[in-house]
Amino acid sequence: MTDAPIAAAGANYAPDASIEAITDFVAGMLAGDKPRAVAVPGGSTPGPILAALAERSDLAWADVAVWLTDDRCVPTDHPASNFGLLERSLAATGAALIPLEQGVTPPPFDLVWLGMGADGHIASLFPNTDPHADGALEVVRLTPDPLPPEAPFDRLSLTLSALVRARHIMLVLKGTEKRKVLGDALSGANDLPIARLLKAAHAPVTIFWSET
Numbered sequence: 001m002t003d004a005p006i007a008a009a010g011a012n013y014a015p016d017a018s019i020e021a022i023t024d025f026v027a028g029m030l031a032g033d034k035p036r037a038v039a040v041p042g043g044s045t046p047g048p049i050l051a052a053l054a055e056r057s058d059l060a061w062a063d064v065a066v067w068l069t070d071d072r073c074v075p076t077d078h079p080a081s082n083f084g085l086l087e088r089s090l091a092a093t094g095a096a097l098i099p100l101e102q103g104v105t106p107p108p109f110d111l112v113w114l115g116m117g118a119d120g121h122i123a124s125l126f127p128n129t130d131p132h133a134d135g136a137l138e139v140v141r142l143t144p145d146p147l148p149p150e151a152p153f154d155r156l157s158l159t160l161s162a163l164v165r166a167r168h169i170m171l172v173l174k175g176t177e178k179r180k181v182l183g184d185a186l187s188g189a190n191d192l193p194i195a196r197l198l199k200a201a202h203a204p205v206t207i208f209w210s211e212t
């Protein structure tokens with residue numbers, strides 16, 4: 001089911017947004033015998049999903065490179081570090097965990113997994129950063145304004161151009177407020193970063209939304 005047609009190859013709400021369903025979806029995207037690359041977000045949502053993924057012994061983790069969609073500019077042992085979360089969650093799998101650095105060129109991802117803020121930000125592309133999909137850079141350093149109270153730090157973020165090359169995009173978000181922001185982006189009623197991503201993406205978009 002979609003709220004409205006978008007430029008992307010189509011956005012669909014998954015019928016089941018449970019941790020198990022999301023984990024199965026990601027595992028399906030990473031299955032196969034050739035190297036895979038996935039970009040995962042920070043925030044409060046990924047933890048349980050990453051923990052469930054780490055239990056998937058059926059995944060050829062040695063062939064998987066796990067990148068971050070964004071990180072906070074803090075030491076990796078800082079509680080707000082997304083790379084620190086990644087290490088704690090997936091280090092034992094043997095996957096290649098890639099810290100985000102300016103100047104690197106990310107691969108075309110098999111899957112980009114994004115959360116979304118109530119302000120329509122994705123990765124660390126906050127509305128004040130005015131993201132565009134035609135930029136040459138792949139990783140940028142940004143200062144969100146206003147600084148999010150839960151993580152008041154400068155950020156490193158994949159740019160829209162780096163995100164939209166993905167073979168598939170997955171959005172995981174909760175709550176009716178975010179559903180409304182996403183619905184407006186899908187129907188063209190806002191021009192927030194999420195809307196710009198959806199307009200520029202050519203990949204299918206799978207949305208896992210839950211009330212809580």
Ligand SMILES: O=C(O)[C@H](O)[C@@H](O)[C@H](O)[C@H](O)COP(=O)(O)O
Nearest residue numbers: 041042043044045115116117123
């Ligand atoms: O580093 C970050 O904070 C994330 O990459 C950010 O973009 C996050 O995905 C959204 O803010 C949603 O966060 P929740 O998962 O907490 O809703």
